[in-house]
Amino acid sequence: MLKFQTVRGGLRLLRIRRASTAPAASPNVRRLEYxxxxxxxxxxxxxxxxxxxxxxxxxxxxxxxxxxxxxxxxxxxxxxxxxxxxxxxxxxxxxxxxxxxxxxxxxxxxxxxxxxxxxxxxxxxxxxxxxxxxxxxxxGPSPEVVRKMGDKVEARAIAIAAGVPVVPGTDAPITSLHEAHEFSNTYGFPIIFKAAYGGGGRGMRVVHSYEELEENYNRAYSEALAAFGNGALFVEKFIEKPRHIEVQILGDQYGNILHLYERDCSIQRRHQKVVEIAPAAHLDPQLRTRLTSDSVKLAKQVGYENAGTVEFLVDRHGKHYFIEVNSRLQVEHTVTEEITDVDLVHAQIHVAEGRSLPDLGLRQENIRINGCAIQCRVTTEDPARSFQPDTGRIEVFRSGEGMGIRLDNASAFQGAVISPHYDSLLVKVIAHGKDHPTAATKMSRALAEFRVRGVKVRGCRPCLPPGALGPAPVLSLGRSASAGAWPLSCPGSGPGLLSAQGGPRPEPGVLLRGAPRSFLPFLGEITWSLCSAHILQASLLEVLIPQVEVEAPEPAF
CATH class of the missing domain: 3.40.50.20 (Rossmann fold)
Incomplete structure (x- = not known):
């Protein structure tokens, strides 16, 4: 019996999957391992x-x-x-x-x-x-490759061997505070402690002076130990105001490696990604070539199989530095799928079956960028409590939808119970358009349509004026973010949260827990860390409370 499936791929070929035998094809010795x-x-x-x-x-x-x-x-x-x-x-x-x-x-x-x-x-x-x-x-990759890529020190050594530039740092985990002192004496401040055996922003501490060294060393060690069971740290020179660019790679067991272009993950809060964009806007074509070429070189150096991501920092001078390899599918794989029309999970499964990338129609020359995709992570976090995860039952849920909008979620529906035990991600919203302004407009519109009551929600759109996700004025993606009609200014002694001045008044976007009449725009703290922009943190706008007469019926949501 034959099952016919349309598989998204570089050539969009109609593929035939046999229920119990290898797929029919021209004789090829590699198929023997299928x-x-x-x-x-x-x-x-x-x-x-x-x-x-x-x-x-x-x-x-x-x-x-x-x-x-x-x-x-x-x-x-x-x-x-x-x-x-x-x-x-x-x-x-x-x-x-x-x-x-x-x-x-x-x-x-x-x-x-x-x-x-x-x-x-x-x-x-x-x-x-x-x-x-x-x-x-x-x-996924072989156990040995997972081990090598999971050890940041060894991954760094592999990158050096492959000729990929790395940030100045220790060649092995440090064993004492004294070694951190010695490193800072050599390279100066700022420096950053990183967990040697983990990621996701845990075990990372930036140090700007000798006075901060001991406290941040101890905190980074404790965080790494709690999160990964190993408190080992290594030290790097901290690159200020970089862009965070990552490249999606895919390999098979026959030595074929290709890239599916890059994603810009520069918009982060507490070292964790908030918004991801593919391809990276305003990226010099020569820099894109260097990033993708180095990613493929690194993957070939280690014999990489299946899907993975090579992460880089790009400084204000356009120089790129290897950070790490994530030997798994990323949360933000969605934007790459949207712009390349390659289903990465399909590809992962086929590669695990023993199929080669060329057999799947995946050749580098066939991978093309089709438009732009943006992903925003909507999470159940309480801005009034320093963005701590919020829990409870979702009483009202209405999502943004429409052409060019993709929603990936598991608990985003009325009646769902948000657990306190796991990640606070509620739904991933992905917008795809023919270019960046189109995708940004779709994202802005979709996020503005969300209505959630029962748990507090952190989104991205409601605190920003129309067009803020576009090339100007706020999220300029590599250009000066201070030039525009909606500048951001620091109130001074606030807890790292900035207030917006000027520009059009934003619309209320997400209905949060509390009185039915209370609308609260996104209370986000998006750290924007670009080469030509100051660090932006967008912002707590005032609570918008519609004027409703007591006798009047409550508005429908």
Missing amino acids: KPIKKVMVANRGEIAIRVFRACTELGIRTVAVYSEQDTGQMHRQKADEAYLIGRGLAPVQAYLHIPDIIKVAKENNVDAVHPGYGFLSERADFAQACQDAGVRFI
């Missing part, structure tokens, strides 16, 4: 689990979910063909880190392959190895 995947388990939860399940369903693959005791009612459990409890009696997060239970479920239920998603075990070499030892394919 092993079809019939059942996939996702060792994760939330929106990324659902994202993978949907891809599997499109490919005719049966899906398996795992869930903790606290996630009994979560949507990812309902979306899978099969679902199994793991981590009985364990803390919520620990359940998804319990390798023995996950492997047991995979073996007992004839799972062919495990997709790790992002976070949790996705960059754990011991998990990739455990899958391999159990005879279950790991949809």
Whole structure:
């Protein structure tokens, strides 16, 4: 029996997937290693689990979910063909880190392959190895590559060997505060401590003077130890006001490596990404070539397989420096999919089956940029409590939709219960248009349509005037952000939150918990750190409270 599936790819070819045999094709010795995947388990939860399940369903693959005791009612459990409890009696997060239970479920239920998603075990070499030892394919790089890329010091050495520029830093994790002193004596301030065995902004501390050194060293060590089980740190020279550019790569087991262009992730808060844009706007074509070329060189140096991301900092002079490799699917993979028309999860699965990139129609010359895509992360965070995660039941939920808008979520619906135990991401909003202004306009419109009550929400649009996501005046993507009709000014002694002056009055965009008549625009703190702009932090505007008579009916939402 044949199942016909349309697979998004570089050539948009109609592909045929056989239920139990390798796909028909011209004789090719590489096809001898093709092993079809019939059942996939996702060792994760939330929106990324659902994202993978949907891809599997499109490919005719049966899906398996795992869930903790606290996630009994979560949507990812309902979306899978099969679902199994793991981590009985364990803390919520620990359940998804319990390798023995996950492997047991995979073996007992004839799972062919495990997709790790992002976070949790996705960059754990011991998990990739455990899958391999159990005879279950790991949809990602080999355990050895995961180990090398997860060790920032070793990844740095590999980059140097490949001829990729790196930020000045220690060649190995430091073992004492004295070594940090010596490094700062050599390179000067500012410097940054980074966790050697983790990422996501945890275990990172910027130091501007000797007086701050000891306190930040201790804090970075404690954060790294708590988050990754290892407090090892290394030190780098801190690049001020950089752009954060990352390149999506894809490799197969036959040595084929290609890139799918770059994403600009410069808009961050507390070292965590808030908005991602592909391709990066106002990026010099020669710099783009250097970034993508170095990413492919690095991947070939280590024999990279499957999907991954190479991250760089770009300074104000246009020089780029390698940061790290994320050996997994990124949260922001969506924008790359939108501009290249390549389904990255489909590609991951096919590569894990033993298919080569050329067999999938994925050749570098066929990968083209089609327009612009922007992703905004809407999270359940309370601005009044320093953006701490908010929890509870969603009483009202209405999303922005329409042409060019994609929503990836798991708990964004009326009646959903937001758990305090996991990441605060509610929904990823992705806008795609023919160019950056078009995508920005779509994003602005979609975010303004959101209505959420029951939990506090941090979005991106409502605090910005029309066009703010566009090339000017505020998020200028590489140009001076201070030039425009809506400048940002610092109130002085506030807790890192800036107030906006001038420009058109923004519309209320997100309805938050509280009195039904209270509208509150996004209370965001977006750190904009570009080479030609000051650090921007957008802003707390005043609470907008519509004037409604007591006798009048409450407005419909």
